[in-house]
Amino acid sequence: MWTIAFKEASSFFSSLAGLIISGVFLLVMGLMLFFFPDTSILSGNYANMDGLFYLAPTIFTFVIPAITMRFFAEELQTGTIELLATKPISDLKIIMGKFLAGLFLIFLCLVPTLVYYYTVYQLGSPVGNLDTGGIMGSYIGLFFLSASFLSIGIFASALTHNQVVAFVIGTFLCFICHWFFLYVSKIPAFVGNVDYILQKFGIDYHYSRMSKGVIDLKDVVFFLSVISIFLSLTHFVLQRRKW
Amino acid sequence: MSVEVNNLTKIYGTQKALDNVSFSVSEGDILGFLGPNGAGKSTTMKILSCFIPQTSGEATIGGKNVKSESLEVRRLVGYLPEHNPLYKDMYIKEYLLYIAKLYGIARPFNRVKDMIELTGLGREQKKLISQISKGYRQRVGLAQAMIHNPEVLIMDEPTSGLDPNQLMEIRNVIREIGKEKIVIFSTHIMQEVEALCNRVIIINKGKIVLDDNTEKLQTVSKGSTTVMVQFVSPGKIDTTRFKHIKGLKDIKHTENNVFEFTSERDSDIREQIFDSCVSAGYKIIRMEHRQFSMEDIFQQLTLKS
Numbered sequence: 001m002w003t004i005a006f007k008e009a010s011s012f013f014s015s016l017a018g019l020i021i022s023g024v025f026l027l028v029m030g031l032m033l034f035f036f037p038d039t040s041i042l043s044g045n046y047a048n049m050d051g052l053f054y055l056a057p058t059i060f061t062f063v064i065p066a067i068t069m070r071f072f073a074e075e076l077q078t079g080t081i082e083l084l085a086t087k088p089i090s091d092l093k094i095i096m097g098k099f100l101a102g103l104f105l106i107f108l109c110l111v112p113t114l115v116y117y118y119t120v121y122q123l124g125s126p127v128g129n130l131d132t133g134g135i136m137g138s139y140i141g142l143f144f145l146s147a148s149f150l151s152i153g154i155f156a157s158a159l160t161h162n163q164v165v166a167f168v169i170g171t172f173l174c175f176i177c178h179w180f181f182l183y184v185s186k187i188p189a190f191v192g193n194v195d196y197i198l199q200k201f202g203i204d205y206h207y208s209r210m211s212k213g214v215i216d217l218k219d220v221v222f223f224l225s226v227i228s229i230f231l232s233l234t235h236f237v238l239q240r241r242k243w
Numbered sequence: 244m245s246v247e248v249n250n251l252t253k254i255y256g257t258q259k260a261l262d263n264v265s266f267s268v269s270e271g272d273i274l275g276f277l278g279p280n281g282a283g284k285s286t287t288m289k290i291l292s293c294f295i296p297q298t299s300g301e302a303t304i305g306g307k308n309v310k311s312e313s314l315e316v317r318r319l320v321g322y323l324p325e326h327n328p329l330y331k332d333m334y335i336k337e338y339l340l341y342i343a344k345l346y347g348i349a350r351p352f353n354r355v356k357d358m359i360e361l362t363g364l365g366r367e368q369k370k371l372i373s374q375i376s377k378g379y380r381q382r383v384g385l386a387q388a389m390i391h392n393p394e395v396l397i398m399d400e401p402t403s404g405l406d407p408n409q410l411m412e413i414r415n416v417i418r419e420i421g422k423e424k425i426v427i428f429s430t431h432i433m434q435e436v437e438a439l440c441n442r443v444i445i446i447n448k449g450k451i452v453l454d455d456n457t458e459k460l461q462t463v464s465k466g467s468t469t470v471m472v473q474f475v476s477p478g479k480i481d482t483t484r485f486k487h488i489k490g491l492k493d494i495k496h497t498e499n500n501v502f503e504f505t506s507e508r509d510s511d512i513r514e515q516i517f518d519s520c521v522s523a524g525y526k527i528i529r530m531e532h533r534q535f536s537m538e539d540i541f542q543q544l545t546l547k548s
Contacts, residue, residue: 003341003344003345004345007341011330011332011333014332015332078328078329078330078331079324079326079328080328080329080330081328082289082294082324082328083322083324083328083329083342083387084345085293085294086292086293086294086317086320086322086324087317087342087345087346088314088315088317088318088345088346088347089314089345090314241294241295241296
């Protein structure tokens with residue numbers, strides 16, 4: 001499992017794709033948070049990082065499927081899945097190996113954003129006047145959100161041998177899981193009766209709760225369920241051996 | 244250690260790729276799988292290597308079931324898939340090390356070094372897989388399949404795309420392994436089967452049409468021996484001048500100046516043909532004696548239906 005995780009992570013960075021994806025993510029974040037006036041932290045006059053955590057899900061909807069699209073689609077395309085599937089390693093371990101590699105890559109994308117924390121920390125008046133607890137909660141929430149998107153992306157990748165199709169399906173499913181239920185709950189027929197319950201099915205609801213700095217077991221369980229559902233679906237798709 | 248296959252059937256959608264196939268292979272056997280395209284060779288190998296499950300029937304390797312004890316079976320089997328898929332963005336050494344670690348080999352670095360030496364990859368070992376030629380890639384594939392010293396080596400067309408020198412080397416490697424292990428491979432090259440295998444299975448439309456030792460194959464052939472004779476001047480040859488030769492069954496004019504003399508099995512009529520030619524004044528420029536040919540058998544068994 002670790003062998004696969006290590007191989008996936010290293011092949012991600014030995015190809016330019018990895019650097020480009022993480023580079024673009026950080027560039028977009030930097031532009032949005034410190035340059036463009038509409039979303040800039042500097043013009044917001046408050047020492048907080050809400051901008052980052054507000055934008056991250058949108059950007060991750062594209063970035064994470066871009067990371068995961070090759071995980072299985074490439075193996076199916078080039079036939080290397082036949083090598084991997086005939087080695088003494090179970091399908092579950094293959095999936096977990098790739099999932100861990102994905103977590104590591106996302107971790108690498110997120111670590112540089114700590115620079116923003118330091119910047120805002122220094123800019124606060126007085127210095128250090130910001131809600132560290134809230135930010136930590138948000139980071140944990142963002143981590144769970146990325147892990148969920150990751151499992152969705154891996155599932156999409158196992159569905160097809162075309163990486164572009166995997167990317168599009170992945171992005172679409174991430175969008176559905178994150179925003180669909182929130183938007184549906186706004187339909188007038190639902191407002192006032194089931195809208196609250198509907199919202200609870202979306203990732204957005206649980207992510208916003210965590211962003212407040214409250215780590216509720218319910219939210220953690222929700223994220224873990226989403227992850228295990230999509231990883232199990234991936235397992236199911238692989239086990240069918242329809243290729 | 245043995246490979247047992249019982250009533251194996253594989254159905255893709257509505258197409259029957261394998262139909263009640265049974266055979267067994269034991270230690271020290273080199274089994275050649277022959278058959279036209281789409282006959283079910285690859286499917287059989289994919290099932291044995293635990294890549295795809297069979298629809299019905301059973302296959303065991305070393306007593307372990309390929310379906311229910313798949314992980315144990317995979318440890319025993321080295322598999323080289325058709326088209327030899329590889330991670331092209333990896334270095335040869337990096338790739339072999341990765342495979343070695345997947346098998347959980349104790350000292351992977353040493354083993355990778357040994358395999359590079361065994362397959363003659365020494366000069367190329369620092370290159371990316373995408374940079375090396377097809378023959379070298381084939382060696383990488385072979386190294387990958389043998390890295391854990393498997394009891395059973397399954398190879399789907401291992402010699403395709405190799406030049407004659409590489410062909411010889413790979414065949415030697417296979418022969419060496421076949422002495423104590425089980426080797427199962429498929430090929431389109433008949434000479435390869437004659438040169439390497441002590442077992443042959445010919446499969447056609449998902450069914451085994453021949454399963455025997457190569458030595459016994461002669462009985463399947465028409466039960467006759469063929470002598471091919473090429474003359475200088477075809478026009479003047481009068482086939483009746485050979486009528487008196489004992490054991491001669493038939494004379495066929497195959498090409499411009501080539502005649503095929505078919506005789507009863509185990510009778511050598513070359514000397515008599517020569518004498519007859521001398522007395523008739525025909526000039527022979529080539530004479531070839533063929534006991535039987537795999538091509539004949541192959542065509543006979545796979546073309547009739």
